[in-house]
Amino acid sequence: MEKTALITGGSRGIGLEIVKVFEKHAYKVLAPTREEMDLRDHNSIVAYCEKLDKTIDVIVNNAGINAIATIENLNNEVFQDMIQVNLLAPLTIIQFFKEKMRQNSIGRIVNISSIWSAVSKTGRGGYAATKSAINSITKTLSIELAPNILINAVAPGFVNTELTRQNNSPEEIKNITSSIPMGRLAEPAEIARLVYFLASENNTYITGQTVFIDGGYTCK
Ligand SMILES: NC(=O)c1ccc[n+]([C@@H]2O[C@H](COP(=O)([O-])OP(=O)(O)OC[C@H]3O[C@@H](n4cnc5c(N)ncnc54)[C@H](OP(=O)(O)O)[C@@H]3O)[C@@H](O)[C@H]2O)c1
Known part of the structure; x- marks a missing residue:
């Protein structure tokens, strides 16, 4: 039977590659645009989820x-936006479909998390916290929703995405590259393949884990 995957942020970057990999494996993919479901707006998330009459098998x-x-500029508004989009929106979606x-x-x-949940760098405090x-x-x-x-x-x-290029100058990207044991940035498709594995029926026992896919960056 065709399975359905709900994927947020599928318009570009890592999300677009995740959409492609699920489509390649014959999933029906729901990848709402910001206009269809604005993750900054709780009511917009609930309205989108309520309208879906599909069974959701996978949420990404x-x-x-x-x-x-940095601490000087991390005002409540900036921080609350990140908390809403990166943390509360995923939770709302999970709460809606879990039953x-x-x-x-x-x-x-x-x-989708980040290496900044494990190591840090100036200015990443709010993002890292989320x-x-x-x-x-x-x-x-993983405990509350087990075993199903x-x-x-x-x-x-x-x-290698727009977000990375936005947040780092070409010079910085060169320096970053030399600090990664693998000697290169990850391609979005590499992240997508890992996501697909964890979301597939081949994953029968991994739950509650944060899997780092960083070319060895956090191991140094
Ligand atoms: N790029 C990296 O190096 C990197 C590293 C570690 C972790 N991550 C994480 O990986 C994930 C994807 O990152 P990315 O680099 O692929 O990001 P990206 O290229 O900036 O794309 C972000 C996606 O999120 C969507 N989005 C943002 N705010 C939204 C909102 N309010 N409502 C609905 N959709 C919204 C965007 O939609 P629009 O097209 O409408 O803007 C877009 O599809 C993120 O969780 C990021 O924190 C990225």
Whole structure:
């Protein structure tokens, strides 16, 4: 039977590759645009979810925002936006579909985290806090949603996307590249393949984990 995957942030970057990999494996993919479901707006999320009459087999909470702000600029508004999009929106979506997913034979959830949940850098405090929190809630939910739903987080390192190019100058990207043991950035498709594995029926026992996919960056 055709399975359905709900993927946020599927318009570009890592999310677009995740959409492609699920489509390649014959999933029906729901990848709402910001106009259809604005993750900054709780009511918009609930309205979108309520309208779906499909059974959701897989949720990939991929969309994320990364406002770089040191302590001087990390005001409540900036921080609250990141908390809403990176943390509360995934939670709202999971809360909405968990019961129906539980009744299915397969229920898989993957939350996209970041290396900044494990290591840090100036200006990443707010973003890192949201990503550490998603790792943490992933652990708790693995217990609460077991045994029918397996939930994991995937924490990419530096990925060759618009977000990375936006947040780092070409010079910085050169320096970053030389600091990664693998000697290169990850390609979005590499992240997508890991997400697909964790969300597939081949994953029968991994749950509650944060899997780092960073070319060895956090191992140094
Ligand atoms: N790129 C990296 O190196 C990297 C590293 C570690 C972790 N990550 C994480 O990986 C995930 C994807 O990152 P990316 O680099 O692929 O990001 P990206 O290229 O900036 O794309 C972000 C996606 O999220 C969507 N989005 C943002 N705010 C939204 C909102 N309010 N409502 C609905 N959709 C919204 C965007 O939609 P629009 O097209 O409408 O803007 C877009 O599809 C994020 O969670 C990020 O934190 C990325």
